[in-house]
Amino acid sequence: MSGEPLIRWDWLFAHLGPIAERVGQHLYLAAIAVSVGFAISFALAALSIRRRKLYPFVTVLATAAYTIPSFAMFAALVAITGLSVFTAEIPLVLYTIVLFVPNIVAGFDSVPWDVLDAADGMGYTPGQRWWRVELPLAVPLVVAGLRLASVSTIGLVTVSAILGDSFGGLGYYILDGYKRHFTTEILVGGLLSIGLAVIADLGFVLLQRLLTPWAARRTVGG
Amino acid sequence: MMADEAGRAGHGSGSRTGAVSLEFRGVTKRYGHSAQARGAVNDLSLEVPAGAICVLVGPSGCGKTTSLKMVNRLIEPTAGQILLDGVNVLTEDVTELRRRIGYVIQHVGLFPHLTVGRNVAVVPALVGWSKERQLARADELLSLVGLDPAGYRSRYPFQLSGGERQRVGVARALAADPPLMLMDEPFAAVDPIVRERLQDEFLRLQRDLAKTILFVTHDIDEAIKMGDLIAVMEEGGRLAQFGPPDEILAHPASDFVARFVGADRGLKRLSLVTIADLELAPIAASAPPGLPTFSPSTKLRDALSVLLAADSRGGVALDEEGQPCGFVTVDAIASALAEDRQPAATRSGGVTRQGATGVGAAAGDDS
Numbered sequence: 001m002s003g004e005p006l007i008r009w010d011w012l013f014a015h016l017g018p019i020a021e022r023v024g025q026h027l028y029l030a031a032i033a034v035s036v037g038f039a040i041s042f043a044l045a046a047l048s049i050r051r052r053k054l055y056p057f058v059t060v061l062a063t064a065a066y067t068i069p070s071f072a073m074f075a076a077l078v079a080i081t082g083l084s085v086f087t088a089e090i091p092l093v094l095y096t097i098v099l100f101v102p103n104i105v106a107g108f109d110s111v112p113w114d115v116l117d118a119a120d121g122m123g124y125t126p127g128q129r130w131w132r133v134e135l136p137l138a139v140p141l142v143v144a145g146l147r148l149a150s151v152s153t154i155g156l157v158t159v160s161a162i163l164g165d166s167f168g169g170l171g172y173y174i175l176d177g178y179k180r181h182f183t184t185e186i187l188v189g190g191l192l193s194i195g196l197a198v199i200a201d202l203g204f205v206l207l208q209r210l211l212t213p214w215a216a217r218r219t220v221g222g
Numbered sequence: 223m224m225a226d227e228a229g230r231a232g233h234g235s236g237s238r239t240g241a242v243s244l245e246f247r248g249v250t251k252r253y254g255h256s257a258q259a260r261g262a263v264n265d266l267s268l269e270v271p272a273g274a275i276c277v278l279v280g281p282s283g284c285g286k287t288t289s290l291k292m293v294n295r296l297i298e299p300t301a302g303q304i305l306l307d308g309v310n311v312l313t314e315d316v317t318e319l320r321r322r323i324g325y326v327i328q329h330v331g332l333f334p335h336l337t338v339g340r341n342v343a344v345v346p347a348l349v350g351w352s353k354e355r356q357l358a359r360a361d362e363l364l365s366l367v368g369l370d371p372a373g374y375r376s377r378y379p380f381q382l383s384g385g386e387r388q389r390v391g392v393a394r395a396l397a398a399d400p401p402l403m404l405m406d407e408p409f410a411a412v413d414p415i416v417r418e419r420l421q422d423e424f425l426r427l428q429r430d431l432a433k434t435i436l437f438v439t440h441d442i443d444e445a446i447k448m449g450d451l452i453a454v455m456e457e458g459g460r461l462a463q464f465g466p467p468d469e470i471l472a473h474p475a476s477d478f479v480a481r482f483v484g485a486d487r488g489l490k491r492l493s494l495v496t497i498a499d500l501e502l503a504p505i506a507a508s509a510p511p512g513l514p515t516f517s518p519s520t521k522l523r524d525a526l527s528v529l530l531a532a533d534s535r536g537g538v539a540l541d542e543e544g545q546p547c548g549f550v551t552v553d554a555i556a557s558a559l560a561e562d563r564q565p566a567a568t569r570s571g572g573v574t575r576q577g578a579t580g581v582g583a584a585a586g587d588d589s
């Protein structure tokens with residue numbers, strides 16, 4: 001600890017290849033979780049919008065899943081799905097649902113009733129109304145959900161390192177650095193993971209700007 | 223029979239008549255399933271000839287919106303029929319029907335994610351016009367409602383003022399040249415000055431378009447101004463009176479209608495009648511110079527106001543060429559109202575429309 005620098009750059013430069021691989025794995029695990037979570041959540045949200053009475057149950061279940069500590073969930077799943085990719089993905093997917101569903105539901109709820117009335121009155125068929133009016137207008141809140149879920153998932157991927165060397169993405173370095181009392185590894189894993197989350201978030205902000213040039217923003221006069 | 227008069231007014235003013243006639247025949251709407259459910263609209267029957275503006279007016283909750291939405295089947299009637307040129311709307315394909323009917327609502331309901339141009343072209347897009355034709359049509363309509371296409375077509379609705387939004391709403395409803403327009407409190411959300419301008423412009427447009435229009439408002443003054451025919455509705459969705467504005471004002475059919483049109487209905491009638499409708503006295507040789515002058519289209523309301531302000535017992539009426547043609551007195555105006563018949567020119571709605579455009583200038587010139 002005494003003579004040791006905070007970051008050993010020589011170690012870092014010697015491991016650029018493996019670090020890049022871990023970054024790739026990290027993104028891969030997160031992307032799967034966010035995509036699958038989004039698909040499931042979209043279905044649940046659609047159901048909740050149609051059958052409003054189901055919405056509280058969906059919310060309660062999603063929140064309940066979210067309360068289970070990730071560490072415990074990974075550990076418990078090993079008994080069921082072994083050391084497969086499912087063991088890593090199931091908790092990650094479950095955690096996204098509580099972030100996605102309320103945002104998607106709010107997105108469709110946010111479509112003004114007068115716009116829907118006008119759409120019906122103009123002669124949109126129900127399908128046309130959904131694709132051309134409701135979905136585009138729900139985009140801002142849906143993307144807000146994507147931002148939350150991706151940031152949260154990118155952080156959580158690190159915990160899956162407890163499943164072994166073939167999981168965890170950058171979490172591998174955090175765990176390994178902890179075991180070996182090697183600060184450089186912990187910092188590399190932690191900071192890069194934060195960096196990925198920030199980049200993903202900015203990416204979605206950019207996507208939102210591209211998809212919703214119509215949204216009033218403070219920078220544009222009304 | 224009053225409907226016929228208004229029909230003439232409508233046909234006379236517009237050359238194209240793509241308009242359809244509209245008839246409510248014993249239309250009833252009860253929300254909910256129980257037989258005892260209070261009716262929102264009760265046994266409504268009225269006929270609107272092609273090319274006329276029919277205003278549904280009445281207090282909030284009397285079933286105006288419900289009546290209007292049954293025409294494009296956003297609401298289905300419990301009983302009765304609504305006929306367009308004699309064809310029951312219930313027998314038509316609902317999507318097709320709606321695309322043939324213009325629809326303007328108070329909250330406008332512009333699509334926030336579409337540019338102004340694409341908002342206007344929504345129905346042409348739905349019915350499959352080519353892109354070029356959509357764009358050309360959108361530009362044409364923006365000009366028609368007084369918005370410069372170059373400056374407006376690429377804006378988003380959030381970049382418009384309330385009045386501009388209403389104009390776009392009207393342009394959108396006109397896009398596919400529908401023979402019938404449904405307008406539910408279209409100008410209620412803007413301030414009075416903008417509202418008045420929009421009303422005037424719309425009436426001017428309608429003179430050329432000659433659409434059949436069902437127009438909903440809770441404002442009796444707007445009803446008098448816009449309507450060739452006025453249907454006064456009362457609580458429970460009953461039709462209290464149906465007729466041209468002047469008849470409603472001159473002969474309210476019930477206490478309810480009298481209260482609803484207001485104690486000043488006599489003064490309101492003054493807005494419907496113009497100098498041209500007066501029986502003029504000859505100009506006395508002894509008439510002093512410098513009397514106020516009135517163009518034929520000046521409303522009696524404005525003429526009276528000028529006479530009272532000038533503390534003058536009389537003024538000079540001018541003919542179309544601007545030559546003096548008669549003498550207008552406060553007494554003559556008063557007796558025109560007292561006459562127990564319709565004003566001389568019985569042009570019902572036509573009177574209102576011409577009055578709306580000619581007067582601003584005339585009154586201004588005179589004062």
Ligand SMILES: Nc1ncnc2c1ncn2[C@@H]1O[C@H](COP(=O)(O)OP(=O)(O)O)[C@@H](O)[C@H]1O
Binds near residue numbers: 287
């Ligand atoms: N969807 C609905 N369900 C039940 N009642 C309704 C519905 N829409 C309107 N009503 C009722 O029907 C009556 C007439 O409403 P509406 O046609 O909107 O009146 P107006 O447009 O004249 O203010 C009101 O009493 C209103 O509460």
Ligand SMILES: [Mg+2]
Binds near residue numbers: 287288
């Ligand atoms: Mg209403």
